Amino acid sequence: QSALTQPPSVSGSPGQSVTISCTGTSSDIGSYNRVSWYQQPPGTAPRLIIYDVRHRPSGVPDRFSGSKSDYTASLTISGLQAEDEADYYCSSYTTSSTWVFGGGTKVTVL
Amino acid sequence: EVQLVESGGGLIQPGGSLRISCAASGFIVSSKYMSWVRQARGKGLEWVSVIYSGGSTYYADSVKGRFTISRDNSKNTLYLQMDTLRADDTAVYYCARGYYDSNGYYYYGMDVWGQGTTVTVSS
Numbered sequence: 001q002s003a004l005t006q007p008p009s010v011s012g013s014p015g016q017s018v019t020i021s022c023t024g025t026s027s028d029i030g031s032y033n034r035v036s037w038y039q040q041p042p043g044t045a046p047r048l049i050i051y052d053v054r055h056r057p058s059g060v061p062d063r064f065s066g067s068k069s070d071y072t073a074s075l076t077i078s079g080l081q082a083e084d085e086a087d088y089y090c091s092s093y094t095t096s097s098t099w100v101f102g103g104g105t106k107v108t109v110l
Numbered sequence: 111e112v113q114l115v116e117s118g119g120g121l122i123q124p125g126g127s128l129r130i131s132c133a134a135s136g137f138i139v140s141s142k143y144m145s146w147v148r149q150a151r152g153k154g155l156e157w158v159s160v161i162y163s164g165g166s167t168y169y170a171d172s173v174k175g176r177f178t179i180s181r182d183n184s185k186n187t188l189y190l191q192m193d194t195l196r197a198d199d200t201a202v203y204y205c206a207r208g209y210y211d212s213n214g215y216y217y218y219g220m221d222v223w224g225q226g227t228t229v230t231v232s233s
Contacts, residue, residue, distance in 0.1 A: 001171050003154070036219035038155070045226060046147075046155065051209055051219030089155050093218050097168050099145065104154040 004028065004090055004102035011108040012080045020105045022073040022090035028100055034093035035073040037066060040104075041086040050075060077107070085109045112136035112222055114205050119227030126195050130227050132188040132205030140183045143208035145220060146190050148201035148229075158203070159190065173199075195231045202226040 005023040012018040022035070029035060037050035048057055050066040053073060063078045073092070077084055090102040118130035132144075146158040159169045159179040167179050178191040188205050206220035 032218075034218035038220075040155075045204060045223040046206075046220075047223070048209060048219045048221045051217045051221075055217070057209065057219075057221055087154075091155075091157070091219075097166075098170060099157040099160065101147075101155040101157055 001094070001096070001098060001100055004092060004100055006088075006090060006102040006105045008103070009106045009108065011110055012077075013110045014080055014082065016080050017076060017078045018080060018107060019077075020075045020088055020090075020107070022075070022092075022102050024071050024073075024092055024100070026071065027096070028092040028094045029068065029073055030071040031095050032093055033068065035066070035068060036091045037064075037073075037075045038089045038091065039084075039086050040089065046089065080109055082109050112207075114207065114222055114224035116203065116205055116224040116227035119203065119229045121230045121232065122195055123233050124196060124231055126231075127191070127193045128195065128229060129189055129191045130203055130229065132190075132224055134186050134188065134207075137207070138183075139181050139186050139188055141214075142210060143216060144179075144181070144188050145206045145208070146179060146188075147204045147206055147220075148199075149204070149226075150198075150201040153201075156201070161188070192229070195229075197231050200229060200231045202228050 033053045038046035040046045054066040143162045145160045176194045204226045207222040209217045209219045209221040
């Protein structure tokens with residue numbers, strides 16, 4: 001159960017787009033469209049922003065979008081806003097019926 | 111209002127046991143899949159365990175054989191029994207609910223999280 005691989009940090013100016021990658025294996029991302037993404041501002045609990053690769057729960061702005069290709073999932077934040085500054089985590093269901101998270105990516109709005 | 115409230119965390123010596131709880135309101139715990147996720151200070155999220163509505167349970171390799179997830183339907187509460195605790199189990203423990211639509215179909219994501227309870231394993 002190795003963690004999914006995310007870049008430690010990404011940054012962008014307000015209004016720009018940033019993309020966070022999440023790389024797994026044939027035992028997780030490569031086997032299912034069961035990837036989710038979470039936003040975690042400092043000192044708060046995680047918030048679900050993407051489920052099943054590309055779907056947004058109600059209330060999540062459409063600036064957040066998800067995709068997947070082979071063993072890599074991606075989260076794109078378009079029209080970056082100051083309130084988007086947070087840690088972001090990907091997660092995937094696995095062939096062992098367990099779940100695995102990525103190491104997290106800190107998004108900085110310049 | 112849909113809410114999860116964890117409790118029971120504290121300071122425990124290595125090798126000891128602790129049971130943490132997650133009281134749910136606004137929905138029925140036994141009708142959803144429920145997970146425990148932990149986060150060491152300054153570190154990332156780590157999935158710990160899941161219990162499905164049918165009762166099936168699964169664990170991360172790091173806790174398998176030491177931790178047990180369960181629920182009490184009469185109290186609408188989720189539990190995590192933690193035995194043979196080690197220093198690297200020190201973390202904030204969150205309970206989280208699986209995401210379901212209005213038709214009761216489940217998806218792969220956790221949409222409701224508690225505020226977390228802190229477990230510290232130290233002598």
